[in-house]
Amino acid sequence: MINFGEWLPDQPDHMNPGVVTATNVIPSASGYKPFPQLITYSNAATATIRGIFAAKDNDGNVSLFAGDGGKLYKFTPSSSNLTDVSKSGTPAYDLPGAERWRFVQFGEYVIAAGGTGEELQKWQLGTDTAFANLAGSPPKADFIAVVRDFVWVGNIDEGSGRVPFRVRWSGFNDIDGWTTGTDQSDFQDLPDSGAVTGLVGGEYCTILCERAIFRATYTGPPLIWQFDRVESQVGCRLPGSVCNYGSLTFFLSDNGFHAFDGQKATPIGNEKVDKFFEKDFNSNYKDNVSAAVDPLNQIAVWSYPSTSSATGDCDRLLIYNYALNRWSLVNTNTNYIAPFFSGGYTLDDLDNLSATLDGLSTVLDSQLFRGGEYFFGGSIDKKLATFTGDPLAATIETGEVGIATGMHGIVTRIYPYFEGGSVTMEVGTRNTPTSAVTFTSPVAMNVDGFCPFRAQGRYHRTRMNLTGNWSNAQGLDVDARQVGRR
Structure with a gap:
């Protein structure tokens, strides 16, 4: 054979x-x-979805959030609606074209960053019914991560305009503590490496810049964090290309796709797909790129607009199996991709998806309908969607x-x-x-x-x-x- x-x-x-x-x-x-085919999962938001996040409270209950340019939403399984849970105001938010929502969970709180035009937003799981500004006067930020017991932000605006090369972190185990010099809260400038283009949290912070990669390791007072430039020749050129699985971070640099393991960045697309991508990628719409990891299939996925997409909508998925070091391509339309958990359905809730069981686009025993089950999905046509359909x-x-x-x-x-x-x-x-x-x-x-x-x-x-x-x-x-x- x-x-x-x-x-x-x-x-x-x-x-x-x-x-x-x-x-x-x-x-x-x-x-x-x-x-599998992409199957719509919710009713429509007001505008194109720019961020998706799932969180679990201490009892394992799932809350599924999404955001567009003007609102934040919480998915309601009983109606399949994206319920507006924005802070007060009309419009509550106003994200410009390139900005998107990025979320983290810190204990019982979900925190959302909507770029340098929006205050950080906070939601307490099991308690809140609407988002609100995070207390403590934190900076506005493009990127957010949880590193050990701190909330980190990068490419920020502290009230005097954007500082693209600055990162800042909260007080120790205090999401509302942002006073510099108090309870270990502080900031660090990285002025010679271009703008910060991504943050990845965990035991240490991976800081991706346009021309370098830094690792920040916690040392405690008085230094608090040690910053090491671990890559001086490789950086991340496209913020939407960053995704991670544990300590392994994937991104697109000026010379192709790379994987960073905390010590070094390794080329993963050289002589394989890098040239294909550069030829196929419609860079006029680079801000539409999104990336996510599907750990069940052990793949990193990039959604991007090809040169065949006249409108700039993403019509390709570039797939990298990081366990096998092999690639593939999918032709499907998406606005955004992300992993998340299902909210769970009762039999009565299924009426919102189809009048009959035969009319369901996904089989009845699918993980899609079981609360708290992981699946890979995203959004299309202002709706949440999941890759749970029949094979393409x-x-x-x-x-x-x-x-x-x-x-x-x-x-x-x-x-x-x-x-x-x-x-x-x-x-x-x-x-x-x-x-x-x-x-x-x-x-x-x-x-x-x-x-x-x-x-x-x-x-x-x-x-x-x-x-x-x-x-x-x-x-x-x-x-x-x-x-x-x-």
């Missing part, structure tokens, strides 16, 4: 050691798995080979190896490396388990098309023979 290798669009099609197309799939150890139709195309040097060949049979769903196969041929590739019509597998062909040429490649409820695509076998030098 010829196993489907990794997707390598940056390599030539001819003698490509992997595959040249891997669309609407997730890389797996034995080939590729399906990627997928395409996997192998690299190109010649059957014998300088000789023509003919492919007569292809034996596809897959599980579930339906498959058709195509064979692409050409006679010179500079000629256009001509594909046969799709051929279904017959009762003997192969697809019959008479595809003649000097160079051959194959294309597998998968539809229905398929679960795994492993590879194929090919029957071919040499036919001469014509």
Whole structure:
């Protein structure tokens, strides 16, 4: 069997050691798995959603929040509505085009940062019915993270205008304590590395700047934090490209995709997908990019607008399996992607989704309907949405080979190896490396388990098309023979 290798669009099609197309799939150890359709989960917000966050209280109850340019919302499972829980005011918020909501949970509190035009917002789980300004006069900020027992913000405005290279942190275990020099609250300028483009919390703080990466490690008074520039040649060029799984942070730099482990940044897209992305990415709409990690599938995902998107809406997902170091591509429209927890549904609540059980777009026993269950999703058309639908139709195309040097060949049979769903196969041929590739019509597998062909040429490649409820695509076998030098 010829196993489907990794997707390598940056390599030539001819003698490509992997595959040249891997669309609407997730890389797996034995080939590729399906990627599910995006299913809407809520009713519409007022405007395009710019942030999503799920939090659990001490009893495990889930609260699902979202925000657009003018409001903050809490999802209500009983009605599927995004209920306006903004602070008082009309409009309550006014995020400019490039800003978005970023959330963290600190104990029983959810804190939201909406950029340098908005005060930090606070919600106490199980108690509050509306967001309110965080006390203590904290700065406005583009980025927010929880680091040990502190709330951190970066790229901030303290009332005198934006300071893009400054980070600041709260008092020890005190989200309302922002007086510099009191209870370990302070700030740090990083003036020679460009603007802060991302913060990642945890045991230490990862500070991504345009031209460097810093790690801040807690040392306690009097120094409080030790700042180390751990990368001086690599930075993050696109704030929306940052996502993390534990201490592993993924981002896009000026020279491609990288993973930072707290010690060093490692290229993950070099000679694989970096050139493809730069050619496919519509950078005129770079502010629409979002990124998130799906830990269940062990993938980091970037949603971006391609050059085919005239409106700038995101129409691609670039997927990186960080356990296998392999990539794939998904064609689907999204406004934003994020992991979150389901709010849970009763049978009566399901009436808000469909009048009949047969009309549900997701099977009844899906984790989508069980409260507190994790799933990967995002937003589309002002609505929350989840990747819990049926498998998308997928395409996997192998690299190109010649059957014998300088000789023509003919492919007569292809034996596809897959599980579930339906498959058709195509064979692409050409006679010179500079000629256009001509594909046969799709051929279904017959009762003997192969697809019959008479595809003649000097160079051959194959294309597998998968539809229905398929679960795994492993590879194929090919029957071919040499036919001469014509």
